[in-house]
Amino acid sequence: MGQTAAAVFTVGMGVVKAKQEGAIGKYNQRNAERNAAVAEQEAIQIGKQTEFDIAMFDKQFRQTVGSAQVAVAKSGAVAGSGTAARIAESNALEAQLEKNVMNYNGKIAASRKREEAQFSRISGQMARQQARLAQISTISNTGTSLLKMRSPSNKTGSYNETNINAG
Secondary structure: OOOHHHHHHHHHHHHHHHHHHHHHHHHHHHHHHHHHHHHHHHHHHHHHHHHHHHHHHHHHHHHHHHHHHHHHHHHHHOOOHHHHHHHHHHHHHHHHHHHHHHHHHHHHHHHHHHHHOOOOOOOOHHHHHHHHHHHHHHHHHHHHHHHHOOOOOOOOOOOHHHHHHHH
């Protein structure tokens, strides 16, 4: 009767352990998926922030250009010719370059967040697979334990491993 109880206990603990390993794997995968969703949202926000920053830059640039034009007009110089034209052209090129840099940096940051999201998903899938392997190992070990319990010995008729090795 003792051996039957031990076998039932072994099977029961094996089942409980395998279920817990599965639950842990699912939890870790859900957590990784949540982290991936957060990173994707951050990528979207980075894109929106970049658009906002460029719009604010354009607004400030237009104000600066307007102020410069007023200053040129007050000075008596002819707007759109000579030095004033070269300065306006240089400022426009510099503004475009600045917008390109902001856009590039925003795209790079968003791309990194999307890569982080993908890595998080892969990590979650790996956690789930590791849990499945742990479940298989637990089931295998439980089966091995049961086989060792069931092997009869020559001397006493009991089913423990010490007697098996002695026999």
